[in-house]
Amino acid sequence: MEQSRPLLEESGVGIAAISYDSPEVLRGFAEKFAIGYPLLSDAGSAVIRRFGLFNPNIPSDLRAHGVPHPVDFLVSPDGTVIRKYFVPNYNHRVTASSIALREFGVSAEGAAKVTVRSGPLTVQIGLSATKAFAGEEVAFVARFTLEPGWHIYGSPLPEPYTATSVAFDDRGIIRQSVEFPAAVPARLAATDEILPVYSGSFQVPGSLLLKFPLDSGAIALSGNIRFQPCSDTVCEPPQALPFDLPLIIEPFVVATKG
Amino acid sequence: MVGVPDLAEKAAIMREVGRLRTAGQPIPPELYQRHVNATNDNYATGPDPGQSIPAFSLPDQHGNLRSLADLAGPAGLLLVFHRSAHW
Numbered sequence: 001m002e003q004s005r006p007l008l009e010e011s012g013v014g015i016a017a018i019s020y021d022s023p024e025v026l027r028g029f030a031e032k033f034a035i036g037y038p039l040l041s042d043a044g045s046a047v048i049r050r051f052g053l054f055n056p057n058i059p060s061d062l063r064a065h066g067v068p069h070p071v072d073f074l075v076s077p078d079g080t081v082i083r084k085y086f087v088p089n090y091n092h093r094v095t096a097s098s099i100a101l102r103e104f105g106v107s108a109e110g111a112a113k114v115t116v117r118s119g120p121l122t123v124q125i126g127l128s129a130t131k132a133f134a135g136e137e138v139a140f141v142a143r144f145t146l147e148p149g150w151h152i153y154g155s156p157l158p159e160p161y162t163a164t165s166v167a168f169d170d171r172g173i174i175r176q177s178v179e180f181p182a183a184v185p186a187r188l189a190a191t192d193e194i195l196p197v198y199s200g201s202f203q204v205p206g207s208l209l210l211k212f213p214l215d216s217g218a219i220a221l222s223g224n225i226r227f228q229p230c231s232d233t234v235c236e237p238p239q240a241l242p243f244d245l246p247l248i249i250e251p252f253v254v255a256t257k258g
Numbered sequence: 259m260v261g262v263p264d265l266a267e268k269a270a271i272m273r274e275v276g277r278l279r280t281a282g283q284p285i286p287p288e289l290y291q292r293h294v295n296a297t298n299d300n301y302a303t304g305p306d307p308g309q310s311i312p313a314f315s316l317p318d319q320h321g322n323l324r325s326l327a328d329l330a331g332p333a334g335l336l337l338v339f340h341r342s343a344h345w
Contacts, residue, residue, distance in 0.1 A: 008336060012332040012334075013333045013336055014329045014331040015336045018337065026319035038324055038329060039318060040316040040317070040324060041319075047316060048339065051305070052302050052305070053302060053303070053304050053339055057300070058268075058272065059265060059269040059272075061269075064342075067341040067342065068339040069339070070339055070340065072339070073336070073337045074336050075311055076330075076334045077331075077334055079310045079311050079326050080309070081305050081306060081311060082307060083307055084306065096336060096338070
């Protein structure tokens with residue numbers, strides 16, 4: 001989150017974390033990890049309860065008693081919830097960098113970005129961050145640019161055309177979602193069909209949920225962009241453009257007693 | 259509801275996972291999944307988009323009281339609820 005703080009601040013968004021730890025514990029944590037944003041102490045979990053996030057499943061003799069269900073809120077300056085982020089597994093979190101990329105279009109400096117090209121199509125695809133923990137959600141954006149006179153297809157499509165897709169391989173990832181913008185229905189001169197097409201430049205955001213557990217260190221998130229480029233007169237065969245995006249999986253810090 | 263453990267059973271699952279972690283032993287995937295299910299039972303997520311968050315005033319790591327007005331930027335605030343900074 002500290003890596004993403006400048007991105008969000010650039011976009012005019014503050015960050016704060018809440019936990020049930022005392023200010024002393026939070027100060028130690030902030031110093032140890034060079035955290036620059038406010039860590040709020042909700043000792044006794046009163047605010048956690050007021051938000052309706054108190055987790056009632058943990059018995060009072062376990063130290064986890066009092067924790068919230070892990071939810072992130074993006075709120076407007078007047079306190080209205082703009083968006084809410086949660087993944088129903090407390091080991092999985094939506095990263096602040098993922099939010100920065102999805103909501104504000106900014107990615108961390110040095111975040112993996114690669115440009116792949118084939119014929120009339122160029123795609124720049126990049127991740128929201130350089131590093132993440134196992135179980136976190138990382139965002140990506142694929143920026144498509146087509147040469148004039150060429151188009152690729154959206155969905156739904158009849159045979160034998162191939163729709164455009166961005167798909168990551170399973171390695172390191174348990175779930176992915178991709179949001180193509182709406183394709184434009186266009187009447188194609190050659191066949192007089194009306195099909196959903198993309199042309200010019202457009203962006204495709206998405207998110208990846210990393211596996212948990214995952215070995216720390218460098219990982220290559222790979223995938224393919226599948227598409228079929230057609231001009232007004234000719235269709236090329238469907239193609240697949242492979243890509244690789246490096247990411248560092250950070251090791252968990254094992255807390256010690258004391 | 260059939261199959262949903264009660265609080266005592268959830269506690270036993272959590273204690274067993276804690277014991278294995280402390281002992282540095284691997285946690286069997288089936289036990290881990292039961293642990294996650296127990297922890298997430300009746301998952302609540304708080305106010306929805308469009309609703310207001312409750313007012314709060316909490317000390318930060320420096321002991322200064324903070325609330326929404328001084329935490330938010332012009333575009334708002336990302337408020338993250340953590341299990342703990344300590345563990």
